[in-house]
Amino acid sequence: MAALAPPYLANQNKLPSFSSKILVRMPTTLVFLQMCSNFQEVRQVHAQLVVSGLLDRPPNAGRLLQSYVTVSQIYHASSVFDRICCPDVFAYNNMIRGLILGKCPNNSLLLYNKLLLDGLKPDNYTYTFVLKACSQLSAIFEGRQVHCRIVKAGTSMDTHVHSSLIHMYSSSTDSLVCAEQVLASFPEENTLAKNSLISGYLSQGEVEKAREMFDNMVEKDDASWSAMIAGYTKNGMSVEALGLFQKMMMISEVSPNEATLVSSLSACAHLGALDQGKWIHAYADKIGAKISVTLGTALIDMYAKCGSIEHGYEVFKKMPQKDLVAWGVIISGFAIHGQAEKCFELFDDMVANGTYPNEIIFVAILSACSHAGYVEMGYQYFYQMVHEYGIRPSIEHYGCMVDLLGRAGRLAEAEELIMSLPEKPNSVIWGALLGACRIHNDLRRGNLAFKHLTELEPMSGDRYKLAGLMFAKAGEKETATKIRKLIRENDLETTRGLSFIEIDGVVHDFEAGTINHSKYNEIYKMWGEGLIDF
DNA sequence: GTAGGGTTAG
Numbered sequence: 001m002a003a004l005a006p007p008y009l010a011n012q013n014k015l016p017s018f019s020s021k022i023l024v025r026m027p028t029t030l031v032f033l034q035m036c037s038n039f040q041e042v043r044q045v046h047a048q049l050v051v052s053g054l055l056d057r058p059p060n061a062g063r064l065l066q067s068y069v070t071v072s073q074i075y076h077a078s079s080v081f082d083r084i085c086c087p088d089v090f091a092y093n094n095m096i097r098g099l100i101l102g103k104c105p106n107n108s109l110l111l112y113n114k115l116l117l118d119g120l121k122p123d124n125y126t127y128t129f130v131l132k133a134c135s136q137l138s139a140i141f142e143g144r145q146v147h148c149r150i151v152k153a154g155t156s157m158d159t160h161v162h163s164s165l166i167h168m169y170s171s172s173t174d175s176l177v178c179a180e181q182v183l184a185s186f187p188e189e190n191t192l193a194k195n196s197l198i199s200g201y202l203s204q205g206e207v208e209k210a211r212e213m214f215d216n217m218v219e220k221d222d223a224s225w226s227a228m229i230a231g232y233t234k235n236g237m238s239v240e241a242l243g244l245f246q247k248m249m250m251i252s253e254v255s256p257n258e259a260t261l262v263s264s265l266s267a268c269a270h271l272g273a274l275d276q277g278k279w280i281h282a283y284a285d286k287i288g289a290k291i292s293v294t295l296g297t298a299l300i301d302m303y304a305k306c307g308s309i310e311h312g313y314e315v316f317k318k319m320p321q322k323d324l325v326a327w328g329v330i331i332s333g334f335a336i337h338g339q340a341e342k343c344f345e346l347f348d349d350m351v352a353n354g355t356y357p358n359e360i361i362f363v364a365i366l367s368a369c370s371h372a373g374y375v376e377m378g379y380q381y382f383y384q385m386v387h388e389y390g391i392r393p394s395i396e397h398y399g400c401m402v403d404l405l406g407r408a409g410r411l412a413e414a415e416e417l418i419m420s421l422p423e424k425p426n427s428v429i430w431g432a433l434l435g436a437c438r439i440h441n442d443l444r445r446g447n448l449a450f451k452h453l454t455e456l457e458p459m460s461g462d463r464y465k466l467a468g469l470m471f472a473k474a475g476e477k478e479t480a481t482k483i484r485k486l487i488r489e490n491d492l493e494t495t496r497g498l499s500f501i502e503i504d505g506v507v508h509d510f511e512a513g514t515i516n517h518s519k520y521n522e523i524y525k526m527w528g529e530g531l532i533d534f
Numbered sequence: 535g536t537a538g539g540g541t542t543a544g
Contacts (some may be wrong), residue, residue: 026535052543059535059536062535062536063535063536066536066537069537070537073542075541090535090536092535093536093537093538094536094537097537097538124538125536125537125538128538128539129537129538130540132538160538160539161538163538163539164538164539167539190543192539195539195540196539199539199540221538223540225540226539226540227539230540230541233541238540246540248539257540257541258540258541259540259541259542260540260541261541262540262542263540263541263542265541265542266542293542294541294542295541295542296542297541297542297543298541298542299542300542300543300544301543323542324543325540325542325543326543327543328540328542328543328544329542329543330543331543332544333541333543337544359544361543361544362544363543364543364544396544399544423541435536
């Protein structure tokens with residue numbers, strides 16, 4: 001009978017003895033430390049550790065450091081680390097991990113070198129974290145050195161190190177083949193490693209190879225689906241992403257994790273698939289998924305891009321915690337909908353909330369100004385960005401300003417700004433000027449922009465097309481014809497306007513000037529020939 | 535005695 005007992009019963013027998021062992025052997029303060037879930041709690045236990053003298057024992061300092069890392073307080077973690085006179089591998093590992101979490105992967109590499117200089121022996125955790133830092137930095141050379149050390153030291157790699165190696169090698173196209181070799185050198189089925197290679201392929205645009213690997217996988221877990229769906233979304237294949245999501249819901253035994261929902265929502269956002277997005281929202285509620293900052297942000301973005309900013313705002317208001325990305329999404333959302341005043345209001349709320357704006361927030365704010373024609377507000381925010389927040393304007397910000405001035409018809413100022421740029425204007429800048437010149441019939445500046453564009457993007461038919469439209473509108477038919485001929489003769493690619501509508505959950509795409517829709521005949525009957533000629 | 539994939543904004 002005992003052999004038939006389900007696994008959870010067996011675990012139930014073990015659980016009490018395990019926890020009582022901890023309680024007996026560990027001082028209460030350390031038990032508290034394990035229970036901490038936020039910064040305040042860790043800080044309180046930290047104080048108790050200092051008072052009780054327990055912190056003087058090096059292993060306890062390591063545990064405290066670990067707790068600070070778990071609550072992402074890297075600054076506090078590193079001050080604890082600095083006070084440990086002889087950190088052991090555990091302390092090093094946690095600090096290395098903390099530095100990666102704190103977006104300082106280069107510092108974690110330095111710390112790894114220090115660990116080696118201290119004569120300590122790295123373990124599988126060390127390797128996992130260091131390789132992760134290497135992937136983030138695309139530091140294949142350093143990663144390869146780590147790989148060599150693992151082999152030389154004869155360390156037996158666990159699945160995590162194995163998959164991190166693959167992840168590291170696939171962070172650059174050139175070493176993708178090394179990632180394949182590493183996978184092949186391990187004969188047993190390793191889902192973790194295969195998932196890494198799938199994301200690696202997808203990050204390098206090798207969608208076909210990723211799909212092949214995915215299809216041949218025997219044991220797909222939630223992360224396999226998630227990697228594939230996220231990869232499709234990243235490579236602009238939103239239709240495929242949503243198709244795979246639906247397939248997963250229907251045939252797969254694993255249920256979607258948060259990352260899958262987030263990527264699928266991102267695909268909905270790109271397609272404008274509001275019904276699908278709403279369905280995912282309802283599904284998340286149904287399974288009782290906690291609307292985390294990430295999931296909430298993806299929902300807001302989906303609603304905003306699918307034209308339903310009100311629903312997005314509802315989600316935003318309900319979010320208990322909001323990070324910079326969440327604020328960025330809601331501000332860009334209102335910017336897309338032309339509600340500049342709401343953007344300004346939210347910006348003030350954000351600052352009052354103690355969240356510091358970054359350069360992306362200002363791109364959103366400036367584009368809101370541009371769409372609503374608020375030139376003076378745009379100048380004001382630009383000034384504020386530079387002088388109050390110390391953000392160096394990027395080419396994107398200048399692009400917004402040129403667009404802002406150009407749309408408002410202040411072309412002389414736009415040109416002056418372009419001439420004063422600290423860096424070489426890119427095609428976005430000149431494109432914004434050309435677009436504005438087309439609206440305001442400024443042939444001289446339009447010509448100037450066009451000349452630069454032909455140098456920067458000689459193969460972009462779109463630029464020629466825009467210039468052609470400008471000349472045609474200004475009555476210079478001859479030049480316009482010449483440009484059109486140029487596009488045809490050089491076989492230049494022009495992208496056509498795409499629009500999507502969703503009917504009963506099916507996304508239909510329409511390409512400007514084409515008639516390749518499956519229901520074309522019915523549409524044609526209803527609307528006649530006028531439809532094709534836009 | 536202990537930590538470890540992937541996801542979101544222009």
